[in-house]
Amino acid sequence: QGAESGAFLARVHELLLGGRDFYQNVFRDLDIALPPLRWSVDVNPVLLGADQTRAQITKQARVLELINSYRVRGHLVADIDPLHAMPHLDHPELDMETYGLTIWDLDREFITGGLAGRESASLREILDILRRAYGGKVGIEYRHIQSKEQKLWIRERIRVEFVEPEPVPVEIKKQLLAKLVEAEQFERFLHTKFLGQKRFSLEGSETIIPLLDQLVERAADQGVEEITLGMAHRGRLNVLANVVESNLVERIFTAFEGSVHPSFPADEGDVKYHQGAKGGRTTRSGREVKITVSPNPSHLEFVDPVVEGMVRAKQDAWQREGAPREQVIDRALPVLLHGDAAFAGQGIVMETLNLAELHGYRTGGTIHIIINNQIGFTTSPEHGRSTIYSTDVARMTQLPIFHINGDDPEAAYRVLRIALDYRQEFNKDVVLDVVGFRRLGHNETDEPSYTQPLMYARVKAHPGVRAVYAQRLIREGVLSEADVERMIRDQVAEYEATLARAKEIAEENPAEEEMKPPVAEEDGSSFVETPASDEAIRRVTRAISVVPENFHVNPKMVSQLARRGKMGEGALPVDWGFAELLAFGTLALDGHAVRLSGQDSGRGTFSQRHAILYDTQTGNAWAPLSEMTQTEQGRPLVEVLDSSLSEQGVMGFEYGYSVVATDALVAWEAQFGDFSNGAAVIIDQFVAPGVDKWQQPSRLVLLLPHGYEGQGPEHSSARLERYLQLCAENNMQVCYPTSPAQYFHLLRRQVKQETARPLVVMTPKSLLRLPAATSALAELTSGGFQPVIDDHEIKDRDAVTRVVLCAGKVYYDLNAARLKTDDRRVAVVRLEQFYPFPERALREIFASYPNARRLVWAQEEPRNMGGWTFAEPRLMNLLPKCERPSYVGRAASASPATGSYAVHEMEQRQLVNDALTTDAPVISNASTEKYAGQGEG
Numbered sequence: 001q002g003a004e005s006g007a008f009l010a011r012v013h014e015l016l017l018g019g020r021d022f023y024q025n026v027f028r029d030l031d032i033a034l035p036p037l038r039w040s041v042d043v044n045p046v047l048l049g050a051d052q053t054r055a056q057i058t059k060q061a062r063v064l065e066l067i068n069s070y071r072v073r074g075h076l077v078a079d080i081d082p083l084h085a086m087p088h089l090d091h092p093e094l095d096m097e098t099y100g101l102t103i104w105d106l107d108r109e110f111i112t113g114g115l116a117g118r119e120s121a122s123l124r125e126i127l128d129i130l131r132r133a134y135g136g137k138v139g140i141e142y143r144h145i146q147s148k149e150q151k152l153w154i155r156e157r158i159r160v161e162f163v164e165p166e167p168v169p170v171e172i173k174k175q176l177l178a179k180l181v182e183a184e185q186f187e188r189f190l191h192t193k194f195l196g197q198k199r200f201s202l203e204g205s206e207t208i209i210p211l212l213d214q215l216v217e218r219a220a221d222q223g224v225e226e227i228t229l230g231m232a233h234r235g236r237l238n239v240l241a242n243v244v245e246s247n248l249v250e251r252i253f254t255a256f257e258g259s260v261h262p263s264f265p266a267d268e269g270d271v272k273y274h275q276g277a278k279g280g281r282t283t284r285s286g287r288e289v290k291i292t293v294s295p296n297p298s299h300l301e302f303v304d305p306v307v308e309g310m311v312r313a314k315q316d317a318w319q320r321e322g323a324p325r326e327q328v329i330d331r332a333l334p335v336l337l338h339g340d341a342a343f344a345g346q347g348i349v350m351e352t353l354n355l356a357e358l359h360g361y362r363t364g365g366t367i368h369i370i371i372n373n374q375i376g377f378t379t380s381p382e383h384g385r386s387t388i389y390s391t392d393v394a395r396m397t398q399l400p401i402f403h404i405n406g407d408d409p410e411a412a413y414r415v416l417r418i419a420l421d422y423r424q425e426f427n428k429d430v431v432l433d434v435v436g437f438r439r440l441g442h443n444e445t446d447e448p449s450y451t452q453p454l455m456y457a458r459v460k461a462h463p464g465v466r467a468v469y470a471q472r473l474i475r476e477g478v479l480s481e482a483d484v485e486r487m488i489r490d491q492v493a494e495y496e497a498t499l500a501r502a503k504e505i506a507e508e509n510p511a512e513e514e515m516k517p518p519v520a521e522e523d524g525s526s527f528v529e530t531p532a533s534d535e536a537i538r539r540v541t542r543a544i545s546v547v548p549e550n551f552h553v554n555p556k557m558v559s560q561l562a563r564r565g566k567m568g569e570g571a572l573p574v575d576w577g578f579a580e581l582l583a584f585g586t587l588a589l590d591g592h593a594v595r596l597s598g599q600d601s602g603r604g605t606f607s608q609r610h611a612i613l614y615d616t617q618t619g620n621a622w623a624p625l626s627e628m629t630q631t632e633q634g635r636p637l638v639e640v641l642d643s644s645l646s647e648q649g650v651m652g653f654e655y656g657y658s659v660v661a662t663d664a665l666v667a668w669e670a671q672f673g674d675f676s677n678g679a680a681v682i683i684d685q686f687v688a689p690g691v692d693k694w695q696q697p698s699r700l701v702l703l704l705p706h707g708y709e710g711q712g713p714e715h716s717s718a719r720l721e722r723y724l725q726l727c728a729e730n731n732m733q734v735c736y737p738t739s740p741a742q743y744f745h746l747l748r749r750q751v752k753q754e755t756a757r758p759l760v761v762m763t764p765k766s767l768l769r770l771p772a773a774t775s776a777l778a779e780l781t782s783g784g785f786q787p788v789i790d791d792h793e794i795k796d797r798d799a800v801t802r803v804v805l806c807a808g809k810v811y812y813d814l815n816a817a818r819l820k821t822d823d824r825r826v827a828v829v830r831l832e833q834f835y836p837f838p839e840r841a842l843r844e845i846f847a848s849y850p851n852a853r854r855l856v857w858a859q860e861e862p863r864n865m866g867g868w869t870f871a872e873p874r875l876m877n878l879l880p881k882c883e884r885p886s887y888v889g890r891a892a893s894a895s896p897a898t899g900s901y902a903v904h905e906m907e908q909r910q911l912v913n914d915a916l917t918t919d920a921p922v923i924s925n926a927s928t929e930k931y932a933g934q935g936e937g
Contacts (some may be wrong), residue, residue, distance in 0.1 A: 059100065059101065059105070059110075060110055062099035062100055063111075063123065064111070064112075064113055065099055066094075066099050066130075069094055070094060070134050071143050072093075073094055074094065074133070074135055074139070075134065075139030075140055075141050076090065076139070077090055077094055078134065079135070079137055080138070080139050080404065080433075081435055082406050082436060082462065083437055083458040084458070085374070085454070085455060085458055086374070096123070096127070101123060106124040106127075108123060109121065110126065115129055116133075116164065132162055133158050133162050134158075138162065138404050138405070138411050138415055139402070140154075140158060140401075140402055141395070141401040141402075141403075142155075142401070145400065147398075153422070157417075157422075158418075161414040161417065161418060168413060170478055172413065173473055173476075174478065174479070175213070176214070176409040177210075177479070177484070179209045179210035179242065180206055180409065180469060180470075181466060181487045181491050182241075183202060183209035183466075184203070184206055185495065186238055186242060186495065187202060187203045187238065189499075190237075193256070194256045196444065197256060197444065198271075198445065199237055199272075199273060199444060200233040200234045200235065200236065201234075201235075201439065202239075202371070203438070203439035204406075204436045204438050204439040204462075204464075205371050205406055205436035206238075206436075206465050207407075207408075207434055207465055208238075208434060208436075210412070210413070211432070211434065212239065212243045212335075212369075213242070214413055214416055215227075215335065215367065215416055215420065216283065216289055217283050218416065219420060220285070220288075221285055221287065222424055223330045224331060225288075225331045225332070226291075226292070226311075227290070227291050227332075227333050227335055228291075228310050228314075228332070228335070229291065229292065229334075229337070230293075230294045230296060230303040230306065230335075231293070231336070231337035231338075232298075232300040232301070232338075232339055232342065233273040233296075235337070235371055236275075237252050237272065239293065243291070245280065247279075248279065249495070249498045250502050250505070251267070252272060253502035254502040256272070256502075257502055257505075257506035259506035259509050259510065259511055260509060261502075261509075262505070262509055266695035266696075269694060270295065270297075270693040274295055274296055274694075276292070276293045276295035276296070276694060276696075278291075278293075279291050294306055294656070295696060297685040297686075297693075299681050300342040301339075301346045302652060302686075303336075304348060304349060305351065305648075305652030305656065306652045306655055306682075307334050307336060308334055308355060308361065308363050308366065308656065309652065309653035309659075309660075310656040310657065310659055311656075312363050312653070312656075313656070313657040313660035313661040315328040315329060315363065316661070318331065318332075319634070319635040320593070320637070325634070325635075329363070329365075330424060332364075333365075333423070334363050336366055337370075338369070338370050339370070339373065339376070340370050340373060340376070341375070341376025341377070341385075341390065343368075343393070344387065344391075344392070345376070345385065348649055348652070348681075350393055351646045352649050353393070353396060353397050354396070354397070354646070354649070355646075355653060356397055356399075357428075358643075359641070360641035360643070361653055365424075365427045365428045365429050365430065366423075367430060368394065368429060368431040369431075369432045369434060370391060370434060371436070372433055372436060374435065374438075374455070375437075375452060375455070378450075390433070391431050391433050394429070399430055400419075402430075402431065402432050403433045404434045405435060407465050407469075409465065412432070412434060415432055419432055436465070437459050438459075439459055519729040521728075522730045523836065523837070523838065523840050524835065524836030524839075525787055525840040527787075528752060528784045528785065529783065529784045530752050530783075531781050531782045532744075533586075536585070536590075537568060537781060538568065539589065540582050540585030540586060540625075541565060541567070541582070543585065543625065543627070544581050544625060544628075545562070545564035545568065547622075551613075551615055551620075552615050552616045552617045553616070560610065564578055564581075567777065570778070573771075573774035573777075574741070574744075574775045574779075575774055576608065576767065576768045576773065577604065577608040579744040579775065579780065580744070581609070581611065582744060582780060583747040584625055584640075584747075585629075586748070587665055587747070588625065588628070588637040589629075591637075592637070592663060592664055592665060593637050594637060594664065595638075596640045596703075597640075597650060598641075598650065598667075598669030598670060598671065599643055601642055601643070602640050602641070605671050605672065606765055623638075623639075625640070626639060646678075647679040648678055648681060648682055651702075652679070652686070654667070655668075655682055655686050655698060658699055658700040659697075659698050662699065662756060663751065665701065665750060666699065666700055667700070668700065668702055669703040671705075672714070673706040673715070673717065673719070673763075674716075674717060674718060674896075676718065677719065683722075683726070687732070688727075688731055691757070692729060698758055699757070699758065699759070700758045701747070702759070702761065704762055704763060705718065705764065706718035706736075707762075707809040708809070708810075708861070708904065708908070710900075712898075712899045713899060716896050717861060717865060717896035718762055720834075720861065721864075721865045724867065724869075724870040727870075730836055731757060732835070733758070733760065733833065734760045734762075734835045735760070735762070735832060736761075736808040736832060736833075736834065737762075737832050738789070738807075738809070738812075738830055739779075740774060741779035741780055741783075742789075743761075743763075744775075744780050745780075745784045745785035746785045748784075749785050762808055764808075772815075773812060785832070787832055787841055788831055788833070789829070789832060790827075790829055790845045791828050791829055793819075794824065794827050797827075797849055797850070798851055799825055799851070800824075800825055800849040800852050801826075801851055801852055801853055801854065802825060802852060802854045802856065803846060803852045803854070803879060804916065805830075805858070805871075805885070806829075806857070806858045806859065807859065807867055808860075810858060810859060810860045811828060811830050814858060814916065815828055817913070817916060821916075823916070826916050827852070829845055831871070834870060834871070837874050839878070846879045847880060850880075853879075854882055855882045856886045856887075857875065857886065857887055858889060859889040859911075861889065861890065862889070862890040862891060862892050862893035862896070863887060863891055864893070865893075872887070889911050890907055
């Protein structure tokens with residue numbers, strides 16, 4: 001006081017400016033708007049002195065750091081484990097001592113930067129707010145999100161739900177308890193009535209049921225019309241019974257009685273805890289919502305992309321009908337239930353999460369719910385993952401994660417409100433990690449204490465969430481003990497009545513005592529007319545060959561586009577890529593949606609498709625077929641999409657899409673045929689047996705480039721033999737077309753034929769540009785796909801003594817070699833469809849060669865691969881004068897092909913020669929010759 005020298009005042013001014021700049025830097029780093037600084041009250045450098053001022057400024061900054069640390073790491077001290085068995089995850093950055101703050105600071109007031117809507121508060125109040133927000137029964141991770149808008153939105157909802165919450169309405173409390181009673185008594189009822197039968201109980205995580213129940217209610221209130229749910233077996237029966245539709249309880253009890261409910265004949269195909277369901281309910285507010293639970297095998301998370309594809313197909317269909325994209329996203333909601341160990345351990349989860357924001361795959365946000373048992377079969381978390389949480393993989397897509405104590409249904413309810421609103425607001429995924437436990441073993445016959453004795457001592461002592469929550473409501477005066485007991489009695493009585501009806505159904509529909517007869521294998525000789533009109537061909541040709549004005553096409557494409565125009569006029573023969581685009585375009589003109597996705601599908605792996613072109617000056621994309629089929633609503637009928645570098649996830653997505661889009665051509669293309677190996681679970685567990693297990697038809701097309709061109713073991717073989725081994729009961733089609741016209745008609749047949757089943761196509765590589773592998777335009781405007789193609793080079797059929805049957809690319813090698821000779825005693829017949837096997841067509845062709853005495857099967861693949869083992873028993877006695885076919889091809893091998901081009905060429909010449917030489921010696925099956933024909937004639 002009294003210091004009036006200019007030097008002193010200049011120093012005060014310097015301190016004020018320094019403090020301001022310091023605060024600005026701190027607030028900017030923490031995403032906080034700079035509040036007004038009350039220097040005269042909080043920090044008066046004239047009164048305190050320079051050293052005290054800087055200390056006070058520093059302390060204020062450290063308070064802001066503490067607030068930020070709670071927002072980032074507060075989840076580590078949240079009480080989320082009902083068993084209190086998780087290791088304590090305290091962190092020094094959450095201790096005020098770390099920031100130089102002491103008990104003497106608790107009642108001092110600090111600027112908060114807007115914490116809980118307050119400009120300033122005492123340190124005691126700040127800590128109380130932070131603990132309510134981040135240290136209660138919910139641990140929240142959201143600071144990894146880059147969007148400031150989303151972070152501020154979540155921060156405000158945390159304030160509303162946890163810092164200054166409105167009480168949960170009494171009616172909601174009763175609904176939560178009622179669903180807990182249903183869930184608990186359902187499991188206990190099954191355990192009592194069907195002791196020892198597997199059901200993969202939800203006991204210990206029953207909070208999932210009231211959580212899902214409230215999700216359905218609130219989603220319907222927000223305009224959701226359809227919920228598609230995917231989950232593994234843990235808790236599936238409970239979800240079906242108490243969330244989807246009440247009549248499913250009768251279906252489940254009938255299955256436990258050893259019978260099949262007549263309303264659900266598909267249940268015969270798979271165990272009850274893998275089955276799906278379609279149902280619906282009227283919510284308490286009177287709204288109708290459809291609920292679909294996708295069937296799933298024991299392969300846990302592999303249903304995830306299937307569900308996403310199902311939802312996207314519904315959204316696309318609505319959009320084509322006229323609904324805007326924003327609306328269809330709100331109308332269809334995907335919900336995925338995961339196990340904690342599987343969510344962390346299975347790569348399909350990452351593949352599916354990665355699809356969430358991709359143009360061709362986004363569904364507008366998925367609600368992910370983790371049924372966190374804190375164990376995977378017998379494996380503890382510390383042995384099952386390298387991360388703190390099972391959900392850490394989800395941070396990759398910057399979505400919020402909520403860890404919820406499963407003993408607090410009200411906390412789960414509050415989180416659900418945030419999660420669903422966030423999804424509808426930002427169209428992004430959100431994860432709810434409901435931490436519970438598993439009361440029984442992995443299944444009901446398992447003894448968990450062998451491997452987790454300490455955990456299961458805690459489990460045994462836990463009364464269960466229903467009991468915990470009921471006592472809470474009794475203390476609050478919401479219900480009485482008698483009310484709770486009556487709820488339990490009523491629920492048990494309802495289950496008893498349902499079981500009685502199920503027993504009657506089981507008596508009326510006893511299980512089959514004899515084995516069912518095998519399904520008769522369909523003959524694949526039928527011919528379906530699938531021509532396109534001349535006008536449709538002209539329209540598609542113009543669309544894909546005429547560049548829009550002011551579009552700068554790559555100079556190398558100019559001649560290719562000109563070729564398209566000439567092929568469309570019939571001036572040039574049609575090549576493979578052009579025939580495919582014509583098939584897509586003409587199907588769209590017929591009203592069918594076409595969707596092709598895969599790695600680099602827009603251009604095509606072999607630069608053969610060019611369904612999408614790019615402006616050389618702007619980089620803008622031009623997709624001519626999409627543009628031609630654009631609807632008024634902005635959703636084209638033809639979409640060719642470049643996918644992520646994923647096989648399993650993307651194929652699963654396309655399979656799910658095809659299950660819903662039943663009249664569309666939905667295709668997944670492998671970059672090379674053997675890349676489909678990466679999607680083996682989807683193929684083996686969904687594509688091939690989907691109808692047999694779940695009565696779930698699909699028209700999915702797999703395009704698998706295949707052919708031996710001397711490029712080594714990888715990318716030569718699409719493993720044709722694997723698909724043929726999966727063929728039974730007319731479940732799918734496996735084809736190996738050899739001409740553009742055949743491919744064109746095959747794609748059109750896939751949609752036009754009445755029966756819906758998957759199609760596996762061995763597609764070409766070198767044939768894409770082989771002049772011999774072309775078709776006349778007239779072949780596209782008439783006819784259809786031919787399962788077998790006879791030898792049109794033969795003029796004198798009586799002269800033929802040897803019939804060579806082959807499939808695919810090797811035909812052109814055989815035909816070229818034959819044309820170099822004058823020998824017309826060999827006919828080369830092409831098998832274009834392996835399954836269903838066209839036996840009748842083959843018999844008719846073979847019968848037209850009256851003097852043929854030898855039938856040879858020729859293939860490029862090694863003997864233990866390709867089509868030989870499939871074709872051999874089916875070819876027995878098909879040629880009238882030949883009892884058994886002979887094999888010509890490479891010897892059995894562990895690897896699909898040699899890595900040496902020179903050896904490949906030698907092998908190829910040898911097998912072609914052996915196939916065509918009528919007097920070639922027959923080599924025994926035991927021969928170890930690497931390059932000679934083998935078999936018995």
